Amino acid sequence: MRSLVLVLILFANFAFAENLIVVVSKDNPYTDLKLDEINNIYLGKMNHWPKGQRVLAVDLPNSTKAKKLFLENVVEMTPISFEAHWGKIQSSGQAFPLQKFKTTEEVKKYLSENIYAIAYLLESDLDESFKKIKIDGEEVITPLK
Template identity: 30%
Template sequence: MRLSTLAGLLLAATLSAVGACAQAGELVVIVSAHNPVTTLRADQVADIFLGESMRFPDGAEVQALDQALNTPLRNEFYQKVASRTPALMKAYWTKRIFTGRGQPPRELSSSMAVRKAVAENPGAIGYVERAAVDASVRVVMVVN
């Protein structure tokens, strides 16, 4: 086999594996299957998780649930949805707490814990890997 053919096959296999890993780790925003909300925009999700909005678009109260501090999933979520690094998020919440303008979302230990809490509370919203989604929750946004 020629070296160029072997290199081409190796590149194709690598790209395929990278694509499969990216899809398996896809980040999604979820609500309870009993929540009437079917879709949310990134700005709406950001407002909820930054404490700027305490309600879903239909007016129902919302409770945001976060992943554990300093986890890759949480860092990716805030970077992609709110365009903020962990350091910026820490500064943001320090200021909001100090000025009495809010408290950060409650933290849970894993995607499974977030999914379970969201499934049990129609007013909750969280984010998990797509692999953690089951029929008890509904995906309302794919994080890109």
């Protein structure tokens, strides 16, 4: 009986897990990126799209589920180490700063106004105001945890 309960709990957690998506403006010409490219964008190592346009990477607060999933599954850093990393590269001038927003609505507005912006959101936030891009050919990043 205990095994059945554990299986049901694990299944329930899996069934209700939220997927992470990477989104861009509807007018952005890119439709597919590698996970390494997303990682490099958010670590300040890739500042331009493949054809030379400046990447405008959007960041959400550490308290959001999307940010937690992104840090765990993409950059594989804690919030503290991610902030420390950005503090170091910003002080050295090695990368453009992340565009920080507090809400999904602010992100959507920014994406609609900036063709080369990129953001991570929960799949449940997807609507027709922006487009989801594929990561290594997949439409979502399934959480590891």
